[in-house]
Amino acid sequence: MAEAVTKKRLPIRRGRFVVPEDPNKQPYLIAGKCKHCGRVFCPPRHLCLNCGKEMMEIIPLSGKGKVYSYSEIHQQLPGALVKTPYVIVIVSMPEGCQISGVMTEKFEDISVGADIEVYWEKMLEDKDGNELIADKYRLVKKGKK
Amino acid sequence: MGTTEAWKKMREVCVLGVGLHKFGRFPDESIGDLGREAILAAFADAGCGPKDIQAAFGGRVFTPNTTAMRLVNEVFQTGILIDNVEKACATSSTAVRLATWAIGAGLYDVCLCVGVEKMERGLVGGVPAGAESRASYGQLMGLGIMPAEYALRARRHMYEYGSTREMFAQVAVKSHKNGALNPYAQYQTPVTLEEVLNARMIADPLTLYQCSPSTDGATAVVLCAREVAHKFTGRPITIAGWASGTPAYSASGVSGDVQEGYIERIAREAYERASVGPSDIQVAQVHDAFSAGEIFAIEDLGFAKPGEGGRFVWEGKADINGKVAINTDGGLESRGHPQGATGIAMLAEIVRQLRGEAGLRQVPGNPKVGLQHNVGVGGCNIFIYKK
Ligand SMILES: [Zn+2]
Numbered sequence: 202m203a204e205a206v207t208k209k210r211l212p213i214r215r216g217r218f219v220v221p222e223d224p225n226k227q228p229y230l231i232a233g234k235c236k237h238c239g240r241v242f243c244p245p246r247h248l249c250l251n252c253g254k255e256m257m258e259i260i261p262l263s264g265k266g267k268v269y270s271y272s273e274i275h276q277q278l279p280g281a282l283v284k285t286p287y288v289i290v291i292v293s294m295p296e297g298c299q300i301s302g303v304m305t306e307k308f309e310d311i312s313v314g315a316d317i318e319v320y321w322e323k324m325l326e327d328k329d330g331n332e333l334i335a336d337k338y339r340l341v342k343k344g345k346k
Numbered sequence: 347m348g349t350t351e352a353w354k355k356m357r358e359v360c361v362l363g364v365g366l367h368k369f370g371r372f373p374d375e376s377i378g379d380l381g382r383e384a385i386l387a388a389f390a391d392a393g394c395g396p397k398d399i400q401a402a403f404g405g406r407v408f409t410p411n412t413t414a415m416r417l418v419n420e421v422f423q424t425g426i427l428i429d430n431v432e433k434a435c436a437t438s439s440t441a442v443r444l445a446t447w448a449i450g451a452g453l454y455d456v457c458l459c460v461g462v463e464k465m466e467r468g469l470v471g472g473v474p475a476g477a478e479s480r481a482s483y484g485q486l487m488g489l490g491i492m493p494a495e496y497a498l499r500a501r502r503h504m505y506e507y508g509s510t511r512e513m514f515a516q517v518a519v520k521s522h523k524n525g526a527l528n529p530y531a532q533y534q535t536p537v538t539l540e541e542v543l544n545a546r547m548i549a550d551p552l553t554l555y556q557c558s559p560s561t562d563g564a565t566a567v568v569l570c571a572r573e574v575a576h577k578f579t580g581r582p583i584t585i586a587g588w589a590s591g592t593p594a595y596s597a598s599g600v601s602g603d604v605q606e607g608y609i610e611r612i613a614r615e616a617y618e619r620a621s622v623g624p625s626d627i628q629v630a631q632v633h634d635a636f637s638a639g640e641i642f643a644i645e646d647l648g649f650a651k652p653g654e655g656g657r658f659v660w661e662g663k664a665d666i667n668g669k670v671a672i673n674t675d676g677g678l679e680s681r682g683h684p685q686g687a688t689g690i691a692m693l694a695e696i697v698r699q700l701r702g703e704a705g706l707r708q709v710p711g712n713p714k715v716g717l718q719h720n721v722g723v724g725g726c727n728i729f730i731y732k733k
Contacts, residue, residue, distance in 0.1 A: 280473020
């Protein structure tokens, strides 16, 4: 019977993206959008900072955006799963918010304004063998839609 | 903001005396040892003693619990109010602001403020051993690191304004040159532009010399109402204006924009209260936790137009004999950055400069107005001092 237990993909931390139960569906980043004034918050929050209303709806983000800024990190943060050197990127999302994440490209190839997209990577396995995944970012290759 | 009437009614407050424990690494000294030396030095400089102190404020950033009481009781125990303060890198300047309010409002005539820190080596903000299950997303993914915050803004600055790596590096060259003239500084060795650029990369474009070190140290200051200053032998310097605040949510809606305009707003309030403008400032201590921070501050405080802070430093305008002498004691990068003690170290340097006591690093021309800009994750404090 033990073999029947299927291993799941789970978010490494909750609140930033959603992993559908259906393994054929892609995870997606989320934001909070105020139903009253339309302002978008990433990560989602309870109250709107613009109008103060408690009318936040969770919306999926397309996962495609542009590089706002980036830096290559060479000093290891104790306890981090990502090892140096790696690139931190701030992504401007077309939905009207920014998100920072880890980018996996050669530093020389990155520039402010470049088109980038999210992809998903297994970071850890929990004690039940579930895959704990996180969002990472890469350049959108030319000619690929 | 507070009501204008209340601000106008405040009594004039001045700095009576300052004291520092040398900045560096002192594994054999406790925070009590560090704080005691700073408090005794401030008393000697102010010409006052324990019986004169009516209230005290102070703190530490790492394991801060009741630090202020512990430090004060190292020297005296008279039963006064002692408030512990924590505001990340702006901790001890926050203590000073609370004392300034209390004295300005007429509640006390003489107060003591103290800041201290003992720090671990390496990056701040990592996951403590054994706490992996409680690590945040930012910690697990290596995002929550301070040099990156400045590096990301620096890269954006390069993109928007054409600032160069050399300009950011020049901040560190200047800081270390000034630090070499400061016997209390952690690093007292000058470095060349090539050495800064070729040093180990921390967060591109910032190299090792462009990052403030982890530091042990302590600082203390005695503040008093101007009307009682004559009772003491200290040489008073007036706190002419001050302002404090936190980032406001920006209607433009992107998180990267939240920072913009926040320091400018607080600076404008401080300038108004002190009845001066950026062109009146002759010496300034600004928060260069990372070299790029000095360039952002130069622009935010109005010493240069947006985008021109890098050029300002590159052209020597922030040198001791420049247009505005900035971080004359070596700044956070060279003097050191014991987080809870840094705010009062900035104050102490302005006081020494305005008194003409800064020795080899004295700003020429008898400076009369100085500014302090101390920024923590929890907000910003700006003070303007007048002789
Ligand atoms: Zn709203």
